Amino acid sequence: MKPVVKxxxxxxxxxxxxxxxxxxxxxxxxxLTSIDGKQLVTLVLDxxxxxxxxxxxxxxxxxxxxxxxxxxxxxxxxxxIYDLFGIVPDQHPRLKHILLHDEYEPTFxxxxxxxxxxxxxxxxxxxxxxxxSETLSQEKFVSTGAKREYKFLQVRGEGIYELPVGPIHAGxxxxxxxxxxxxxxxxxxxxxxxxxxxxxxxxxLTEIHWRKASFVAEAAxxxxxxxxxxxxxxxxxxxxxxxxxxxAQALRxxxxxxxxxxxxxxxxxxxxxxxxxSAGAAAAGCLRGKALRMGQMLxxxxxxxxxILPGGVRxxxxxxxxSMQKNxxxxxxxxxxxxxxxxxxxxxxxxxxxIGVISKSLAEEFGVVGVTARAxxxxxxxxxxxxxxxxxKIAPPIALQKGGDILARTxxxxxxxxxxxxxxxxxxxxxxxxEHIIKLSNDLPANQTGLAVxxxxxxxxxxxxxxxxxxxxKRYAIKDPSFNNWTAISxxxxxxxxxxxxxxxxxxxxxxSGNDL
Amino acid sequence: xxxxxxxxxxxxxxxxxxxxxPLEEDADGMPALTENSCSxxxxxxxATACPTDAIEVSNEDGVGRxxxxxxxxxxxxxxxxxxxxxxIVRNRSTRLAKKQRDDLILTNHESVLANSLKRSYEADVKxxxxxxxxxxxxxxxxxxxxxxxxxxxxxxxxxVFDLERFGVHIVASPRFADVLLVTGPVGKGMRDSLLRxxxxxxxxxIVVAAGSCSITGxxxxxxxxxxxxxxxxxxxxxxxxxCPPHPWSIIHGILLGMGKVQx
Ligand code: SF4
Ligand code: SF4
Numbered sequence: 001m002k003p004v005v006k007x008x009x010x011x012x013x014x015x016x017x018x019x020x021x022x023x024x025x026x027x028x029x030x031x032l033t034s035i036d037g038k039q040l041v042t043l044v045l046d047x048x049x050x051x052x053x054x055x056x057x058x059x060x061x062x063x064x065x066x067x068x069x070x071x072x073x074x075x076x077x078x079x080x081i082y083d084l085f086g087i088v089p090d091q092h093p094r095l096k097h098i099l100l101h102d103e104y105e106p107t108f109x110x111x112x113x114x115x116x117x118x119x120x121x122x123x124x125x126x127x128x129x130x131x132x133s134e135t136l137s138q139e140k141f142v143s144t145g146a147k148r149e150y151k152f153l154q155v156r157g158e159g160i161y162e163l164p165v166g167p168i169h170a171g172x173x174x175x176x177x178x179x180x181x182x183x184x185x186x187x188x189x190x191x192x193x194x195x196x197x198x199x200x201x202x203x204x205l206t207e208i209h210w211r212k213a214s215f216v217a218e219a220a221x222x223x224x225x226x227x228x229x230x231x232x233x234x235x236x237x238x239x240x241x242x243x244x245x246x247x248a249q250a251l252r253x254x255x256x257x258x259x260x261x262x263x264x265x266x267x268x269x270x271x272x273x274x275x276x277x278s279a280g281a282a283a284a285g286c287l288r289g290k291a292l293r294m295g296q297m298l299x300x301x302x303x304x305x306x307x308i309l310p311g312g313v314r315x316x317x318x319x320x321x322x323s324m325q326k327n328x329x330x331x332x333x334x335x336x337x338x339x340x341x342x343x344x345x346x347x348x349x350x351x352x353x354x355i356g357v358i359s360k361s362l363a364e365e366f367g368v369v370g371v372t373a374r375a376x377x378x379x380x381x382x383x384x385x386x387x388x389x390x391x392x393k394i395a396p397p398i399a400l401q402k403g404g405d406i407l408a409r410t411x412x413x414x415x416x417x418x419x420x421x422x423x424x425x426x427x428x429x430x431x432x433x434x435e436h437i438i439k440l441s442n443d444l445p446a447n448q449t450g451l452a453v454x455x456x457x458x459x460x461x462x463x464x465x466x467x468x469x470x471x472x473x474k475r476y477a478i479k480d481p482s483f484n485n486w487t488a489i490s491x492x493x494x495x496x497x498x499x500x501x502x503x504x505x506x507x508x509x510x511x512x513s514g515n516d517l
Numbered sequence: 518x519x520x521x522x523x524x525x526x527x528x529x530x531x532x533x534x535x536x537x538x539p540l541e542e543d544a545d546g547m548p549a550l551t552e553n554s555c556s557x558x559x560x561x562x563x564a565t566a567c568p569t570d571a572i573e574v575s576n577e578d579g580v581g582r583x584x585x586x587x588x589x590x591x592x593x594x595x596x597x598x599x600x601x602x603x604x605i606v607r608n609r610s611t612r613l614a615k616k617q618r619d620d621l622i623l624t625n626h627e628s629v630l631a632n633s634l635k636r637s638y639e640a641d642v643k644x645x646x647x648x649x650x651x652x653x654x655x656x657x658x659x660x661x662x663x664x665x666x667x668x669x670x671x672x673x674x675x676x677v678f679d680l681e682r683f684g685v686h687i688v689a690s691p692r693f694a695d696v697l698l699v700t701g702p703v704g705k706g707m708r709d710s711l712l713r714x715x716x717x718x719x720x721x722x723i724v725v726a727a728g729s730c731s732i733t734g735x736x737x738x739x740x741x742x743x744x745x746x747x748x749x750x751x752x753x754x755x756x757x758x759x760c761p762p763h764p765w766s767i768i769h770g771i772l773l774g775m776g777k778v779q780x
Contacts, residue, residue: 103705110741167710170689172658172667175707196706197662200740207740212568215593216736222665222761266668279525285675286531293541300545303665303761306593314594320543341524513663516706 001387002238003043003052003451003464010040010057014070020044020053026380028460029367030453031479032067032077035466037085037112040064041477043464045453047385050392054449054464059087066092073367076483084111084202097148099195099516106148110203111475153191155181160188163498167196174512178501185497190490194515201517205476210236210444213473214309217463220478221514222303226259227456228478229308230388231463234452236310239445239467245435248312250427253389255295255304255313257420257427260457262291263509264413264420265335270506271410272342275351283338290331294424297324312437325428332421339414352406356492356504359404366491367484370459372508375412376404382455391455396423406507444471456481458511480514531676536683536772537765540609547592547759548585549608550623555581563596563605569729569736572596587613587621588732588746591760612778614757614770618748621732621756653684654775656725657694659714661744662701662737666728666761670698673764685771691717696774697751700761702730702737702744715751723754725774727767732756 008016021027021044030043030052042055057064066089067074078089079098086109089095100108155162160183167175177193201220205213217232218225230252237244269284292302297320299307307314342348358368360376373380382388383395399415401408444467452463459481468474489508493501540546555574563583564572571589575582583604585596596605604625615621660667673680674687688694691714703711715724726747729735734745747753757770772778 101706103708108741167707168659168714172660172671172687174660174662174664174667174701175710196710197660197701197704198706198742199662199702199704199737199744200742201737204737204740208568212566215568215591219591219663219730219736219760222663223668225665266671279521282676283524283528285672286677289672289675289677296541297543300543300594301592302544302669302763305591305760306595337524341521344520511664513701 001050001052001234001451001453003054003449005054005056005449008042008055008057010059010064013040013042013055013057013064014067016055017042017044017067017071024048028380029071029073031462031464031477032074032081033464033475033477034059034081034085034087034111035475037062037087037109040081040087041464043451043462047380047382050385050387052451052453054451062086063088063090065090068092072365073484073487076487083109085109086112094153097150097195099198100148101195101198102148102150104148110200150193152179152193153181153189155189157183159183176512180498180501182498185499187493187496187498187501190493192486192490194486194512197513197516199513199517202476202478206473210310210473211442213476215306217478218305220517221480221511222305223263224259224456224458224461224480224511224514225303225305226255226308227454227461228463229306230256231452231454231461231478233308233310234388234454235450235463235465236440236444238450238452239448240440242311242438242440245312245433245438247316247431247433248436249390250431251298251313251316251436252308253391253394254424254427255298255307256389256454257423258291258295258298259304261417261420261424262288262295263457264417265291267506267509268342268410268413268417271348271352271406271503274503274506275345275347277342277345277348280338280342280345283334287331287334287338290327290334294324294327294331297327309437311440314437316434316436318434321428321431325425328421328425328428335417335421342414348410349407351500351503352410352507354403355406355500356496356507357403357405358488358492362491363404363488366487368488369484370456370481371409371412371416372485372488373459374399375401375408377402380460382453382460386453388452388454390427394423394427396420406504409507444473446471458482458509458514459485478514478517480511480517482511482515485510486515532679532682533677536678537611537769537778540611540763544609545592545594545597546607546609547587547590547613548594548597548605548623550583550585550625551604551606552625553602553604554625555583555602555604560601562599562601566595566599568593568595569733569738582625584622584624586733587623587729587758588618588756589729589735589738590758591729591735611763611765612769613759613762613766614755614773616755616773618732618753618756621758653686654696654771655686655688655694656696656698656771657688657691657714657718658698658700659711660700661703661707661711661747662728662730666700666730669761669764670700670727670767673767678764678768680768680771683768683772683775685775691715692719694718695722696771697722697724698771699724699726699731699747699751700728702734702742703747703750704737704742704744706742708750711747712750723774724751725755725757725770726753727757727762727770729758729760732758735760
């Protein structure tokens with residue numbers, strides 16, 4: 001997909017965005033970032049028209065007036081721009097570091113071009129991958145002068161206590177820190193501190209040749225490898241004018257749905273585990289294994305790594321289709337059995353109903369996406385609107401619920417598992433032909449913008465890239481669905497019991513590494 | 518309740534009896550090297566294609582020599598697909614873990630091969646640890662990367678792989694853990710927490726690195742986050758390659774650490 005690129009004045013940017021969103025039903029604020037620290041980049045999406053606009057607003061003196069007061073969902077975006085580029089959003093209500101911890105120099109801003117020059121000389125000793133960007137500017141790097149420290153929000157009063165959890169959690173899960181302020185067993189406030197798994201993925205994507213980049217994009221969060229590889233492929237392909245072979249489109253769709261299936265199953269399984277329904281959790285573990293096995297039949301790898309590449313898919317073996325279909329039938333039967341048991345489980349209902357509620361209005365205000373949004377009645381699924389794989393042509397109907405609680409999220413997940421199996425079965429049936437990849441020229445077109453919006457299993461995933469005058473990628477931005485949704489857990493858990501937190505957390509199924517990049 | 522019981526009985530036993538079998542035919546696995554020499558002087562195609570710079574091709578006396586570091590490899594298959602001489606081939610074994618970092622570096626150079634075989638494996642101290650850990654083991658998992666490695670460790674506990682039958686338990690606290698199982702490349706943000714977790718564990722203790730990230734940083738190596746693997750800050754006893762490693766490979770790695778299997 002190619003966005004319309006425009007220059008927009010930074011003065012009154014928040015109002016310009018608001019007006020644009022107001023004028024179109026269902027329009028969304030996609031992401032906010034910068035290219036090299038000299039400008040803001042705003043991406044706005046109009047799903048109904050399958051359109052996107054990318055606005056470039058020049059920033060002077062490394063600062064601008066915050067958008068967060070008018071557009072609350074930009075709060076984390078502004079914090080990450082502050083960390084990565086050193087641009088200060090003036091009057092931001094809670095400006096704190098989000099990706100870079102105290103271990104980094106306070107003046108270190110890895111994606112700011114002036115700074116990038118320094119880093120490149122110092123630590124980039126990868127042999128065959130020179131930094132592919134235009135001549136770096138010689139201007140002196142401007143520091144924000146702030147000390148890199150982190151202060152948690154304080155809640156005071158008699159009987160109120162603070163409970164720190166993490167970054168290392170009790171289970172086998174990625175790291176992140178939760179700071180609860182509680183009164184008795186009730187949670188008054190939850191602040192989330194992330195950034196522990198920050199690995200510099202976006203910068204690496206500008207250092208490495210684009211042909212190798214899809215493996216890095218996948219590793220942004222390898223549980224979402226397919227969706228990330230697909231988004232990377234589409235963003236690259238959008239720079240060219242090409243027709244991707246039909247077989248490749250079909251196989252990409254199947255891979256994306258297998259990933260959704262496997263991950264939704266494990267999330268339902270985790271829920272079973274948390275309510276003490278061990279037989280369900282064990283069964284879900286096995287069923288996920290069967291979904292992964294299908295992924296392996298298709299791609300050779302359980303996580304389908306390296307399958308989707310710019311231009312098509314890496315391989316295609318007709319003979320595996322029949323065994324995949326057989327596998328799918330068995331899996332569908334076993335899933336039905338499990339869901340039936342779960343539906344009859346009284347404990348599941350009691351633990352999940354009216355717990356961890358997110359209201360539709362707050363979800364809209366904070367731009368919540370994916371299962372969580374659909375569970376509060378927001379009818380947004382990228383498969384309906386933006387081209388990826390065979391979508392939007394064969395997009396399944398949206399699974400909607402109204403409750404906004406754990407139960408609603410589980411129901412959406414189960415409905416989506418069923419619909420994914422439908423999609424996989426029908427697409428597998430219709431595959432004819434064998435051409436599965438076309439060759440792309442080694443050089444990307446210069447000064448272009450590429451975009452992909454994909455419905456990953458967690459929700460809307462955006463990849464946005466800019467090429468420089470020589471066709472090298474000068475900026476690669478990834479917006480993981482969890483970047484929108486982490487705020488949702490703070491909303492959901494407010495005034496709930498601390499004992500309900502693990503279940504609530506699981507029902508939101510958030511990614512740490514996709515957020516931290 | 519009855520329904521649940523009947524469900525359990527109907528589904529029977531899912532556990533695979535013999536641990537760590539090779540992968541199925543449709544799996545790609547990781548690369549291995551044969552002793553085939555490269556065509557002429559080494560075409561260098563594989564090294565150019567590799568996204569993690571895991572391969573080095575050199576030319577000794579007019580013969581192409583390849584060395585491939587499984588500790589950096591993410592199993593993307595590009596080098597296997599591209600290699601015209603059959604020097605790099607598919608390997609479906611799940612028994613990939615090694616106790617020495619150097620043993621992960623494969624080569625088609627016979628003299629180097631012989632050298633690595635000659636090297637004596639274990640110090641006496643390690644043997645002692647092996648005897649202590651031989652029966653049962655408590656593992657504290659710390660993730661510092663993406664969740665795919667963690668999901669595969671989670672899968673080790675499901676009925677198919679059933680890690681617990683080997684006496685291995687995943688535990689919530691470092692205070693009673695014998696093994697620190699680390700996934701992910703340990704970027705700057707996690708370094709301090711990881712060291713503190715290690716310090717909280719009682720002696721004797723060993724560290725196992727699972728996944729190419731935790732061995733070398735994988736696709737993230739040498740970036741500004743200095744995410745170059747766990748052995749840069751802690752002594753590692755077992756290395757499990759893969760991105761992510763297959764659950765059988767993880768189990769093999771843990772059993773190797775316990776001295777229950779040989780590499
Ligand atoms: S399979 Fe491993 S060694 Fe071969 S190209 Fe891929 S990452 Fe490099
Ligand atoms: S080795 Fe691969 S799967 Fe494991 S943490 Fe690293 S990128 Fe993720």
